[in-house]
Amino acid sequence: MNFDSISQEPLLxxxxxxxxxxxxxxxxxxxxxxxxxxxxxxxxxxxxLLKKFTDDGLFFYTNxxxxxxxxxxxxxxxxxxxxxxxxxxxxxxGGSISEASRKESEEYFNSRPKGSRIxxxxxxxxxxxxxxxxxxxxVETAINSLRGEDIxxxxxxxxxxxxxxxxxxxxxxxxxRHERTQFKLEGKxxxxxFLSP
Ligand SMILES: Cc1cc2nc3c(=O)[nH]c(=O)nc-3n(C[C@H](O)[C@H](O)[C@H](O)COP(=O)(O)O)c2cc1C
Numbered sequence: 001m002n003f004d005s006i007s008q009e010p011l012l013x014x015x016x017x018x019x020x021x022x023x024x025x026x027x028x029x030x031x032x033x034x035x036x037x038x039x040x041x042x043x044x045x046x047x048x049l050l051k052k053f054t055d056d057g058l059f060f061y062t063n064x065x066x067x068x069x070x071x072x073x074x075x076x077x078x079x080x081x082x083x084x085x086x087x088x089x090x091x092x093x094g095g096s097i098s099e100a101s102r103k104e105s106e107e108y109f110n111s112r113p114k115g116s117r118i119x120x121x122x123x124x125x126x127x128x129x130x131x132x133x134x135x136x137x138x139v140e141t142a143i144n145s146l147r148g149e150d151i152x153x154x155x156x157x158x159x160x161x162x163x164x165x166x167x168x169x170x171x172x173x174x175x176x177r178h179e180r181t182q183f184k185l186e187g188k189x190x191x192x193x194f195l196s197p
Contacts, residue, residue: 001022001030001050001051001052001053003015003018003019003053003054005054005055006053006054006055007055008055008190009183009190010167010169010181010183010190010192011053011055011164011167013167013169014053014091014093014164014167014169015053017082017084017087017089017091017169018030018050018053018082020084020087021084021086021087024086024087026084026086026087028047028049029084030049030050030051031047031048031049031050031082032047032048032049032050032058032060032080032081032082033045033046033047033080033081033082034046034047034048034060034068034078034079034080034162035078035079035080035081036068036071036072036075036078037071037075037077038070038071038074038075039074039075044067044068044071046068048060048061048062049061051108051159052104052108052159056161056163057095057161057162057163057164058080058093058095058161058162058164059100059104059108059159059160059161059162060159060160060162061105061108061109061157061158061159061160062125062157062158062159062160063120063123063124063125063126063156063157064099064156064157064158065124065125065126065156066125066126067125067126068126072097072160076096076097076098077094077095077096077097078094078095078096078097078162079092079093079094079095080092080093080094080095080162081093088171088172089169089170089171089172090169090170091167091168091169091170092166092167092168092170093162093164093166093167093168094164094165094166094167095162095163095164095165095166096162096163096165097160097161097162097163098160098161098163099158099159099160099161100158100159100160100161102153102158104159104161105153105157105158105159106153108159109152109153109157109158110153114151115143117151118139118142118143118146118151119139120154120157121142121151121154121157122138122139122142123135164185165184165185166182166183166184166185167182167183167190168180168181168182168183168195169181169183173197176197177197178197179194179197180194180195180196180197181193181194181195182194182195
């Protein structure tokens with residue numbers, strides 16, 4: 001993943017830690033917890049992988065008909081959390097989510113191995129299934145029937161883009177003297193403040 005297009009503070013700071021985590025080869029360094037809220041205001045969180053990060057926002061790939069997709073269709077406010085034990089850093093981002101362009105989603109989808117693309121097209125993510133074995137059988141059947149076929153991005157899958165509106169960077173300090181820096185987007189300007197640990 002390249003972060004070359006990031007130019008704004010505090011996104012540059014987020015980029016700095018992502019690069020540190022990547023360069024230290026931390027396992028799943030790009031994993032982030034995304035929290036959404038359903039129609040009854042019940043929050044729910046899950047880990048996804050950050051696939052692209054630009055001045056436009058943070059992108060991840062998923063199934064638009066999944067539980068998270070349903071939540072997002074009624075509430076665009078989401079919260080993301082990164083934590084890297086080895087860096088002693090936590091980053092919390094609040095933002096607004098939207099579907100990325102078809103082109104952006106296709107670029108990512110087409111870069112995936114065929115096996116992953118097949119799993120994506122046959123998995124009705126978050127739907128109840130009979131058993132894990134029944135899903136595996138479905139995958140096997142699909143692999144055989146789609147041999148030699150070009151697998152295109154299905155309509156119900158793609159990238160989401162999260163536009164950050166609030167960012168908090170938490171750096172662990174000794175004896176609970178953690179450093180918490182908060183940035184809030186007001187208009188086009190990021191306002192910086194500090195929070196008590
Ligand atoms: C390390 C890790 C990475 C994951 N990456 C993704 C991802 O990029 N996209 C995705 O849809 N699910 C990903 N998942 C699975 C999600 O956590 C979740 O199970 C799935 O998206 C269904 O969530 P939902 O039912 O809340 O919609 C990942 C899980 C883990 C543990």
